[in-house]
Amino acid sequence: MNFDLTPEQKQVRDVARDFAQAELGDKIAPFDERHEFPHAIVAKLGPLGFLGALVPEEYGGAGLDYVSYALIVEELNRGDASVGITMWAHNSLCTNHVTLFASPAQKAKWLPRLAHGEILGAWGLTEPGSGSDAAALRTRAERRDGGYVLNGSKAFITNASVGALAVVMARTDPTKGAKGISAFVVEKGTPGFSAGTPYRKLGLHASDTAELIFEDARVPADHVLGAEGQGFVQAMQVLEGGRIAMAAMAVGIAQAAVDAAVKYMKQRTAFGKTLAEFNGLQGMIAELATEVEVARLLLLRAAYLKDSGRPAMHAAAMAKVFASEAAMKAATKAVQIHGGAGYITEFPVERIFRDAKLTEIGEGTSEVQRLVIAREILKAS
Template sequence: MFEINFNEQQLLIQKTVRDFSENEIKPVVIKFDEAEEFPLEIFTKLGEMGFLGILVPEKYGGSELGYVDYAMIVEEIAKVDPSIALSVAAHNGLCTNHILLFGNEKQKEKYLPDLATGRKIGIWGLTEPTSGSDAGSLLTTAEKRGNKYYLNGSKSFATHGTVGQTAVIMAKIDKEKGKHGISAFIVEKTFPGFIVGKKENKLGCRACETTQLAFENCEIPEENLLGAEGEGFINSLKVLEGGRISIAAMALGIAEGACEACVKYSKERKQFGKFLSEFQATQFKLADMKTAIEAARLLLYRAASAKDEGKDINLIASQAKLFASEAAVKITNEAIQIHGGYGFIKEFPVEKFYRDVKLTTIGEGTSEIQRIVIAKSLLESL
């Protein structure tokens, strides 16, 4: 049977993140959410603590930890603020990890130390206005002239588009080859032709900024091609596979945060002369929450452990993300119900969990896309 046994170092990391989240993040969660402001100071501190280069080897300035640690860190932050958890997940798992997995030695030496320490923040651009789930149909082009590539097109939903400095952008060199014509490029914000567009006004995760980007003859030196020409899409899928672990961790953390808030509230609030926790209707809701949380936890850490062991996680990562995110959406919905009218106002954390959680069924592959992956694997296995 699969069991999660954190070792001593992991328990210490968990305590460190928990304390930081409680003491430094909790007091300012609402402030940054309402202002839709990226909490740069907090992010910088997370970088100093080693949580922005979680998977990056020490020789490039990272913490050289594994996916179990990564999931645990995102889970702990999400219990308090899903926005910051999403930023940590996107920074570590997308831009930084793409360079780590597919960069050459020179690229890793040049870009990873700043990303791993948070001196620079990462952006990852796959999604476009007309291509989301069908990412292989993207339209941004890259044309080689002399020793430079020139990028033209636009990207949507780029996390950290405004605050970030280093981007990995997917573009098509050869349109005839469809998704096999897609390549990845490391694009610095200062390269001519890199345009930051509108910042989106979002339902949730409002402190984690999401921006449109445009490229107008954006000039990229040829040495910034990331991976081989034509391998950008297939490499992106590998990046997203690991990313799904972090979104499942985010969902788990939100579910736990919401459940904890419900236990506390139900022991404080009295109606008809009884605490809410004394009503069986409340107890059943809490029992269902706790059971779904444990199931999500097992799937998540099984996927994270398998990744650390170098196993193929295509199926299990999709299952973990699908289950954890769908369960977390249901749990935050019930959490508002348990709080009654007080769940509907911003003084109580469940209001924000309810808004923030929806991202987890959409980002890094929607629930429908996860189901496609799972069904394909099942149908091919028999």
Template sequence: MEFVLNDEQQALRDMLRTFVAKEVRPKAGEWDASAEFPRETVAKLGELGLLGAMVPEEYGGSGMDTVSYAVAVEEISKGDGSLGLTVASHNSLCTAHILGAGSEAVKRKYLPGLASGKALGAWGLTEPGSGSDSLAMRTKAEWKKDRWVINGSKMFITQGNVAGVYVVLAVTDRAKGKDGITAFVFPSGTKGLSVGKTLHKLGMRSSDTAELVFEDLEVGPDAVVGQVNSGFRDTMKNLAGGRISIAALSVGIGLGAMSEALAYSKERTQFGQAVSEFQAIQWMFADMGTELEAAELMTFQAAWLKDAGRPYTREAAMAKLFASEAAMRATIKAVQVFGGYGYTQEYPAERYMRDAKLCEIGEGTSEVQRIIIARDLIRGH
């Protein structure tokens, strides 16, 4: 068992560290303050192949393994959590759903544009009245003559305003419960699709988040992703993989905050010595470093299991749970290291802390992860 990255993965990490240092970290604070979606930087990530990370080369992607993808999300997130979230949601939700469940025709129609970054992807499951309880969704699709007609709304949709491709879940047979939900894909500009409102958030402020509204939106039978009524099952598979990316996002945010705090603690002097010389501060770093190292290992283990074709749902949930909560603890400690300056926007510690909170909520709350983990442990005992 090896605990080191291979040469290609290390080269990817080195390349992204250089990119983040030049293109991301100097601009992240400005993006956060203005809540501006960084289109130019996202486009550059597309040119680097990061928006088609795990899409096979035959569809225009980079064909990365999951461990390499986790490395990429982590490195980007060290510089800016919002940008890391954009990459993670684009790859792990919309694009992954099409790749995992779509017909060959659907893949060839949408994956090349998504992989190149010419079109960003958005994925709609959550609704105003249903978050963790996804089976309570009210968005419905009715078959009329030769078309599906979709009505309803989705909430908290990443890339809602800026996407070129949307994958949306809708009820097609309410009597069948989870076996009566279907996924549909359609491009931006489809008649009947509109953005309800743009959401202003505590953190991840330069990641675009919006409400989607569907009013008699019509699509043909070729817009179905997977099979009619298979959408929920496909979604559960998709979310398991997505949790690996959120774990990597969490690790990146935590490590980014720790790095900023370490640098500050060496420069800041109190009582005639650097703050880093005080044992109370050293213990904070010891806790941060230990927890984030463990979180990274858990993330890579889940990614490795996925690549090996082994069961990984529990491990992905564990990684997402532990990494997100470790990131939250680490960013709080980072703010503490900065003292009064940590509570201001003059330094990035508070931004990392605000960004970290999303990781405990998005793609399944910590409470949902605990349910998944406990049920799997009980079932397997």
């Protein structure tokens, strides 16, 4: 067994770490405060290859493995989770769905622009009436005049208003349950297709989350990804990789919380000592750092399985549930270590605390991850 990253993986991680240190962190705080999407900062991800991380080189991407991709996601989220989730949704959900299931002609049409970062992508599965129970989705795609007409809406979609296209799951056959769902690429500018006003959220204020609305939106027949009826199965495969990346997002946020706590413990004094000299706080930071490392190992194991072409759903669910709960705990304790300073916006832990919560909800809640893990264990025993 080898725990070392390859030289290429280390290099990718270092580029992402340097970028996060130079461009994210405190620089994002004003955007977070204004609930503003940092267009200029996100635009810098394209030339670094981060917006085509998983796209094959022949379509303009970086063609990286999952371990490298996970390292980028971790480092960007360590810098800032709003930019982190923007990059995650674009890569793991939208672009990866196209990479995995589009025809060569469809890939040639959409992937180069997505991979270069000329456009951002969104991915719509969740609806106002269906989230965890995704197969209950109701957005309808009816065949008409050689194409499809979409009606319905999607809720909580990352990059919904900043994205130039979205991969959307819609029901082509209402009689077939999950097998009646198909995946479509819908481009901005399509009459009847629009994004709602971005939500005001608990955290991730500098990311874009909004509804996608379909009112007789006419989509050409050659915008279906794969065969009709395959949309739900495709979405589940997309979620496998997406959960690995959401675990990476959580590890990055957890590490950011520990970083902030350690920095503060060294500078703040009480009773004539720095906080770093108090045994109680040393124990707290040791426990958090250990949990971040466990989360990282689970993450890298899931990414390694994915790179080896082996089933990774179970490992992805374990990594995601553990890492997200470690992130929430680390953020909560980091605020505690800051005392009153942790409760005001001047210090980054306040933002990290708000951002961390999403990782326990998005891409399948912690409860859903536990269902996935238990199902596999009970099947095996």
